[in-house]
Amino acid sequence: MLGERIRGTAGAFAVGAIAAHLVSTVLQNTPDSYNQDLRKFTGGWPIPGWRFFAPNPGVQNVHLLVREVKSDETEPTPWRDVTPQVAHGWKQVVWNPASRGPKALFDAMQQLSVMSSNHAEFNWVTQSSPYRLVFSASRASAGDDARALQFLLMNVFPSAPPEQRMKPILTSEWIPLHPAVDSEAAAA
Template sequence: MVAHLVLTVFENLPDDKLPLKMRLPFFPGLPQWRFFAPNPGIEDLYVFYRSRSGAGQPWSSWEDLSIANRASPWAMIWNPGSRVPKALFDMASQVRTLALSGATLEWVKGSDGYTLIADTVRTVCVKKGLTGQYQFMILAAVPTEGRDGIKPIVVSSDLAVLTEGEV
Protein backbone atom coordinates (compact mmCIF):
# COMPACT_ATOMS: atom_id res chain seq x y z
CA MET A 1 0.00 0.00 0.00
CA VAL A 2 2.79 2.43 0.92
CA ALA A 3 4.70 1.59 -2.24
CA HIS A 4 1.60 2.23 -4.35
CA LEU A 5 1.09 5.62 -2.72
CA VAL A 6 4.76 6.59 -3.15
CA LEU A 7 4.74 5.56 -6.81
CA THR A 8 1.50 7.49 -7.39
CA VAL A 9 2.97 10.67 -5.88
CA PHE A 10 6.17 10.12 -7.87
CA GLU A 11 4.19 9.72 -11.10
CA ASN A 12 2.18 12.90 -10.46
CA LEU A 13 5.03 15.26 -9.64
CA PRO A 14 5.09 18.34 -11.87
CA ASP A 15 7.32 18.01 -14.94
CA ASP A 16 9.72 20.67 -13.72
CA LYS A 17 10.33 18.74 -10.49
CA LEU A 18 11.06 15.42 -12.14
CA PRO A 19 12.97 14.94 -15.41
CA LEU A 20 11.07 13.14 -18.15
CA LYS A 21 13.57 10.26 -18.17
CA MET A 22 12.76 9.59 -14.51
CA ARG A 23 9.01 9.17 -15.13
CA LEU A 24 7.38 5.80 -14.64
CA PRO A 25 5.49 5.13 -17.88
CA PHE A 26 5.71 1.40 -17.23
CA PHE A 27 3.04 1.69 -14.48
CA PRO A 28 -0.12 2.47 -16.49
CA GLY A 29 -2.30 1.20 -13.64
CA LEU A 30 -1.37 4.10 -11.37
CA PRO A 31 -4.14 6.66 -10.99
CA GLN A 32 -3.55 10.02 -12.62
CA TRP A 33 -4.49 12.15 -9.65
CA ARG A 34 -3.43 15.74 -9.75
CA PHE A 35 -1.96 16.55 -6.36
CA PHE A 36 -0.17 19.52 -7.85
CA ALA A 37 -2.58 21.68 -9.83
CA PRO A 38 -1.02 23.62 -12.70
CA ASN A 39 -2.82 26.83 -11.64
CA PRO A 40 -3.68 26.63 -7.96
CA GLY A 41 -6.16 29.10 -6.51
CA ILE A 42 -4.27 32.05 -5.12
CA GLU A 43 -7.17 34.40 -4.37
CA ASP A 44 -9.49 34.40 -1.40
CA LEU A 45 -13.02 35.76 -1.84
CA TYR A 46 -14.89 37.53 0.93
CA VAL A 47 -18.41 38.87 1.19
CA PHE A 48 -18.89 41.95 3.37
CA TYR A 49 -22.11 43.78 4.15
CA ARG A 50 -23.26 46.95 5.86
CA SER A 51 -26.61 48.46 6.74
CA ARG A 52 -28.32 51.72 7.62
CA SER A 53 -31.69 52.52 9.13
CA GLY A 54 -32.87 54.59 6.17
CA ALA A 55 -31.95 56.85 3.27
CA GLY A 56 -29.73 59.72 4.36
CA GLN A 57 -28.59 57.85 7.49
CA PRO A 58 -24.93 56.88 7.93
CA TRP A 59 -23.84 53.38 6.98
CA SER A 60 -22.59 50.94 9.60
CA SER A 61 -19.10 49.52 9.31
CA TRP A 62 -18.50 46.71 6.82
CA GLU A 63 -18.94 43.28 8.44
CA ASP A 64 -17.63 39.98 7.13
CA LEU A 65 -20.36 37.57 6.11
CA SER A 66 -18.61 34.51 7.41
CA ILE A 67 -20.84 31.53 7.76
CA ALA A 68 -18.86 29.48 10.20
CA ASN A 69 -18.86 25.74 9.94
CA ARG A 70 -18.50 24.24 13.38
CA ALA A 71 -16.16 21.29 13.16
CA SER A 72 -17.20 18.17 14.93
CA PRO A 73 -15.21 15.04 15.70
CA TRP A 74 -16.86 13.16 12.83
CA ALA A 75 -16.46 16.02 10.29
CA MET A 76 -13.85 14.02 8.33
CA ILE A 77 -16.51 11.41 7.59
CA TRP A 78 -19.76 13.42 7.52
CA ASN A 79 -19.76 17.21 7.31
CA PRO A 80 -22.99 18.59 5.83
CA GLY A 81 -22.23 21.99 7.42
CA SER A 82 -19.49 22.57 4.85
CA ARG A 83 -22.09 23.07 2.12
CA VAL A 84 -23.13 26.56 3.21
CA PRO A 85 -19.63 28.13 3.12
CA LYS A 86 -18.97 26.32 -0.17
CA ALA A 87 -22.22 27.65 -1.64
CA LEU A 88 -21.32 31.20 -0.57
CA PHE A 89 -17.91 30.82 -2.19
CA ASP A 90 -19.48 29.47 -5.40
CA MET A 91 -21.93 32.40 -5.54
CA ALA A 92 -19.12 34.93 -5.02
CA SER A 93 -17.03 33.16 -7.67
CA GLN A 94 -19.85 33.40 -10.21
CA VAL A 95 -20.29 37.13 -9.59
CA ARG A 96 -16.53 37.65 -9.73
CA THR A 97 -16.27 35.83 -13.05
CA LEU A 98 -19.08 37.89 -14.56
CA ALA A 99 -17.69 41.19 -13.27
CA LEU A 100 -14.15 40.50 -14.46
CA SER A 101 -15.26 39.26 -17.88
CA GLY A 102 -16.78 42.64 -18.74
CA ALA A 103 -20.44 41.90 -17.99
CA THR A 104 -22.63 44.93 -17.46
CA LEU A 105 -23.82 45.71 -13.94
CA GLU A 106 -27.38 44.83 -14.94
CA TRP A 107 -26.25 41.43 -16.16
CA VAL A 108 -24.30 40.82 -12.93
CA LYS A 109 -27.32 41.92 -10.85
CA GLY A 110 -29.52 39.47 -12.76
CA SER A 111 -27.23 36.50 -12.10
CA ASP A 112 -28.11 33.71 -9.71
CA GLY A 113 -25.00 34.34 -7.63
CA TYR A 114 -25.82 38.02 -7.07
CA THR A 115 -29.45 37.26 -6.22
CA LEU A 116 -28.53 34.48 -3.79
CA ILE A 117 -25.88 36.59 -2.03
CA ALA A 118 -28.37 39.46 -1.73
CA ASP A 119 -30.95 37.09 -0.23
CA THR A 120 -28.39 35.60 2.15
CA VAL A 121 -27.28 39.04 3.40
CA ARG A 122 -30.91 40.12 3.71
CA THR A 123 -31.65 37.05 5.85
CA VAL A 124 -28.68 37.86 8.11
CA CYS A 125 -29.92 41.47 8.46
CA VAL A 126 -33.45 40.32 9.32
CA LYS A 127 -32.12 37.86 11.93
CA LYS A 128 -30.11 40.70 13.51
CA GLY A 129 -33.25 42.87 13.65
CA LEU A 130 -31.89 45.42 11.18
CA THR A 131 -34.26 47.53 9.12
CA GLY A 132 -33.77 49.99 6.32
CA GLN A 133 -31.18 49.23 3.67
CA TYR A 134 -28.11 47.11 3.17
CA GLN A 135 -25.28 46.70 0.70
CA PHE A 136 -22.86 43.88 0.12
CA MET A 137 -19.41 43.83 -1.38
CA ILE A 138 -17.39 40.98 -2.85
CA LEU A 139 -13.71 41.43 -2.20
CA ALA A 140 -10.79 39.43 -3.62
CA ALA A 141 -7.53 39.18 -1.71
CA VAL A 142 -4.19 37.69 -2.68
CA PRO A 143 -2.55 36.90 0.67
CA THR A 144 1.01 37.06 -0.66
CA GLU A 145 0.55 40.67 -1.85
CA GLY A 146 -0.53 42.17 1.46
CA ARG A 147 -2.67 45.33 1.26
CA ASP A 148 -1.91 45.71 -2.46
CA GLY A 149 -3.60 42.38 -3.12
CA ILE A 150 -7.01 43.49 -1.82
CA LYS A 151 -9.42 44.43 -4.60
CA PRO A 152 -13.17 45.07 -4.47
CA ILE A 153 -14.95 43.17 -7.21
CA VAL A 154 -18.59 44.27 -6.88
CA VAL A 155 -20.47 46.59 -4.53
CA SER A 156 -24.24 46.16 -4.66
CA SER A 157 -26.70 48.97 -4.92
CA ASP A 158 -28.76 49.92 -1.85
CA LEU A 159 -31.16 47.06 -1.17
CA ALA A 160 -34.18 47.05 1.17
CA VAL A 161 -34.02 44.81 4.23
CA LEU A 162 -37.80 44.60 4.45
CA THR A 163 -40.09 45.04 1.48
CA GLU A 164 -43.30 47.05 1.68
CA GLY A 165 -45.42 43.91 2.15
CA GLU A 166 -43.29 42.72 5.06
CA VAL A 167 -43.40 45.92 7.15
Protein backbone atom coordinates in the same frame (compact mmCIF):
# COMPACT_ATOMS: atom_id res chain seq x y z
CA MET B 1 -20.99 -26.42 -2.28
CA LEU B 2 -22.60 -24.57 -5.19
CA GLY B 3 -23.69 -21.76 -2.82
CA GLU B 4 -20.13 -21.29 -1.57
CA ARG B 5 -18.84 -21.17 -5.14
CA ILE B 6 -21.44 -18.52 -6.09
CA ARG B 7 -20.59 -16.44 -3.01
CA GLY B 8 -16.88 -16.78 -3.76
CA THR B 9 -17.42 -15.76 -7.38
CA ALA B 10 -19.61 -12.80 -6.36
CA GLY B 11 -17.02 -11.71 -3.79
CA ALA B 12 -14.19 -11.99 -6.31
CA PHE B 13 -16.25 -10.01 -8.84
CA ALA B 14 -16.96 -7.27 -6.24
CA VAL B 15 -13.30 -7.02 -5.26
CA GLY B 16 -12.29 -6.95 -8.94
CA ALA B 17 -14.86 -4.25 -9.73
CA ILE B 18 -13.68 -2.07 -6.83
CA ALA B 19 -10.03 -2.58 -7.82
CA ALA B 20 -10.81 -1.72 -11.46
CA HIS B 21 -12.70 1.37 -10.33
CA LEU B 22 -9.80 2.53 -8.15
CA VAL B 23 -7.24 1.93 -10.91
CA SER B 24 -9.47 3.76 -13.42
CA THR B 25 -9.86 6.65 -11.00
CA VAL B 26 -6.09 6.94 -10.57
CA LEU B 27 -5.59 6.81 -14.34
CA GLN B 28 -8.37 9.34 -14.90
CA ASN B 29 -6.63 11.80 -12.60
CA THR B 30 -3.18 11.63 -14.11
CA PRO B 31 -2.10 14.31 -16.56
CA ASP B 32 -4.28 14.38 -19.67
CA SER B 33 -1.62 12.95 -21.92
CA TYR B 34 -1.93 9.58 -20.16
CA ASN B 35 -5.70 9.10 -20.09
CA GLN B 36 -7.16 10.40 -23.33
CA ASP B 37 -8.52 7.02 -24.43
CA LEU B 38 -9.69 5.75 -21.03
CA ARG B 39 -13.38 6.52 -21.73
CA LYS B 40 -13.73 3.82 -24.36
CA PHE B 41 -12.73 1.15 -21.80
CA THR B 42 -15.15 2.12 -19.02
CA GLY B 43 -18.32 0.95 -20.77
CA GLY B 44 -20.33 3.95 -19.63
CA TRP B 45 -19.30 3.62 -15.98
CA PRO B 46 -18.62 7.14 -14.63
CA ILE B 47 -15.07 7.59 -13.38
CA PRO B 48 -14.49 10.52 -10.98
CA GLY B 49 -12.26 13.25 -12.35
CA TRP B 50 -10.65 15.43 -9.68
CA ARG B 51 -8.38 18.32 -10.47
CA PHE B 52 -8.09 19.69 -6.93
CA PHE B 53 -5.72 22.64 -7.32
CA ALA B 54 -4.03 22.27 -10.69
CA PRO B 55 -3.56 23.90 -13.09
CA ASN B 56 -4.94 27.07 -11.39
CA PRO B 57 -4.36 26.93 -7.64
CA GLY B 58 -6.35 29.28 -5.46
CA VAL B 59 -4.27 32.21 -4.27
CA GLN B 60 -7.01 34.37 -2.78
CA ASN B 61 -9.89 34.19 -0.36
CA VAL B 62 -13.27 35.73 -1.13
CA HIS B 63 -14.96 37.60 1.70
CA LEU B 64 -18.54 38.83 1.93
CA LEU B 65 -18.90 42.20 3.63
CA VAL B 66 -22.22 43.83 4.49
CA ARG B 67 -23.33 47.23 5.66
CA GLU B 68 -26.83 48.46 6.33
CA VAL B 69 -28.85 51.56 7.03
CA LYS B 70 -30.93 51.28 10.18
CA SER B 71 -34.52 52.54 10.28
CA ASP B 72 -33.71 55.47 12.56
CA GLU B 73 -30.39 56.48 10.96
CA THR B 74 -29.22 58.08 7.74
CA GLU B 75 -25.60 56.94 7.73
CA PRO B 76 -24.71 53.31 6.93
CA THR B 77 -23.07 51.05 9.47
CA PRO B 78 -19.40 50.15 8.95
CA TRP B 79 -18.64 47.20 6.69
CA ARG B 80 -18.57 43.88 8.53
CA ASP B 81 -17.37 40.52 7.36
CA VAL B 82 -20.18 37.92 7.30
CA THR B 83 -18.27 35.21 5.44
CA PRO B 84 -19.27 31.86 6.96
CA GLN B 85 -16.59 30.23 9.06
CA VAL B 86 -16.10 26.56 8.24
CA ALA B 87 -14.76 24.25 10.93
CA HIS B 88 -11.62 22.38 9.94
CA GLY B 89 -10.75 19.24 11.83
CA TRP B 90 -10.04 15.58 11.34
CA LYS B 91 -13.74 14.63 11.48
CA GLN B 92 -14.56 16.90 8.53
CA VAL B 93 -12.50 14.67 6.24
CA VAL B 94 -14.99 11.86 6.78
CA TRP B 95 -18.28 13.62 7.55
CA ASN B 96 -18.99 17.31 6.99
CA PRO B 97 -22.61 18.01 6.07
CA ALA B 98 -22.28 21.62 7.26
CA SER B 99 -19.89 22.42 4.40
CA ARG B 100 -22.56 22.49 1.69
CA GLY B 101 -24.05 25.89 2.53
CA PRO B 102 -20.72 27.72 2.75
CA LYS B 103 -19.53 25.89 -0.40
CA ALA B 104 -22.61 27.03 -2.34
CA LEU B 105 -22.04 30.61 -1.18
CA PHE B 106 -18.34 30.40 -2.05
CA ASP B 107 -19.17 29.08 -5.53
CA ALA B 108 -21.68 31.91 -6.06
CA MET B 109 -19.10 34.49 -4.97
CA GLN B 110 -16.53 32.92 -7.31
CA GLN B 111 -19.03 33.09 -10.18
CA LEU B 112 -19.66 36.78 -9.47
CA SER B 113 -15.91 37.29 -9.43
CA VAL B 114 -15.65 35.70 -12.88
CA MET B 115 -18.51 37.86 -14.18
CA SER B 116 -16.83 40.97 -12.79
CA SER B 117 -13.44 40.11 -14.29
CA ASN B 118 -15.13 39.53 -17.66
CA HIS B 119 -16.78 42.96 -17.47
CA ALA B 120 -20.35 41.64 -17.43
CA GLU B 121 -23.13 44.24 -17.51
CA PHE B 122 -24.21 45.10 -13.96
CA ASN B 123 -27.91 44.69 -14.83
CA TRP B 124 -27.17 41.20 -16.10
CA VAL B 125 -25.17 40.36 -12.96
CA THR B 126 -27.99 41.51 -10.64
CA GLN B 127 -30.42 39.16 -12.40
CA SER B 128 -28.15 36.13 -12.00
CA SER B 129 -28.67 33.28 -9.57
CA PRO B 130 -25.27 33.80 -7.88
CA TYR B 131 -26.15 37.44 -7.16
CA ARG B 132 -29.51 36.43 -5.64
CA LEU B 133 -27.81 33.75 -3.52
CA VAL B 134 -25.20 36.18 -2.20
CA PHE B 135 -27.94 38.75 -1.50
CA SER B 136 -29.92 36.13 0.44
CA ALA B 137 -26.86 35.31 2.54
CA SER B 138 -26.29 39.02 3.13
CA ARG B 139 -29.95 39.56 4.02
CA ALA B 140 -29.79 36.79 6.61
CA SER B 141 -27.07 38.72 8.44
CA ALA B 142 -28.96 42.05 8.49
CA GLY B 143 -30.65 43.25 11.64
CA ASP B 144 -34.42 43.43 11.97
CA ASP B 145 -34.25 47.23 12.09
CA ALA B 146 -32.30 47.54 8.82
CA ARG B 147 -34.17 49.28 6.02
CA ALA B 148 -31.54 48.77 3.30
CA LEU B 149 -28.34 46.85 2.84
CA GLN B 150 -25.37 46.72 0.53
CA PHE B 151 -22.88 43.91 0.11
CA LEU B 152 -19.32 43.88 -1.12
CA LEU B 153 -17.28 40.94 -2.37
CA MET B 154 -13.60 41.35 -1.58
CA ASN B 155 -10.67 39.24 -2.77
CA VAL B 156 -8.00 38.89 -0.11
CA PHE B 157 -4.52 37.78 -1.21
CA PRO B 158 -2.79 36.59 2.00
CA SER B 159 0.67 36.28 0.44
CA ALA B 160 0.63 39.69 -1.31
CA PRO B 161 2.36 42.79 0.06
CA PRO B 162 0.11 44.64 2.57
CA GLU B 163 -0.86 47.41 0.13
CA GLN B 164 -2.00 44.82 -2.45
CA ARG B 165 -3.77 42.30 -0.21
CA MET B 166 -7.35 43.38 -0.81
CA LYS B 167 -9.14 43.93 -4.08
CA PRO B 168 -12.87 44.69 -4.32
CA ILE B 169 -14.73 42.49 -6.78
CA LEU B 170 -18.30 43.69 -6.73
CA THR B 171 -20.36 46.17 -4.75
CA SER B 172 -24.11 45.79 -4.87
CA GLU B 173 -26.52 48.68 -5.14
CA TRP B 174 -28.42 49.66 -2.00
CA ILE B 175 -31.16 47.08 -1.66
CA PRO B 176 -34.33 48.03 0.26
CA LEU B 177 -35.26 45.36 2.76
CA HIS B 178 -38.84 46.25 3.61
CA PRO B 179 -40.39 47.47 0.35
CA ALA B 180 -43.96 47.18 1.67
CA VAL B 181 -43.19 49.40 4.68
CA ASP B 182 -41.21 51.85 2.52
CA SER B 183 -43.98 52.10 -0.07
CA GLU B 184 -46.61 52.67 2.67
CA ALA B 185 -44.50 55.44 4.16
CA ALA B 186 -44.05 57.01 0.72
CA ALA B 187 -47.80 56.87 0.05
CA ALA B 188 -48.64 58.58 3.37
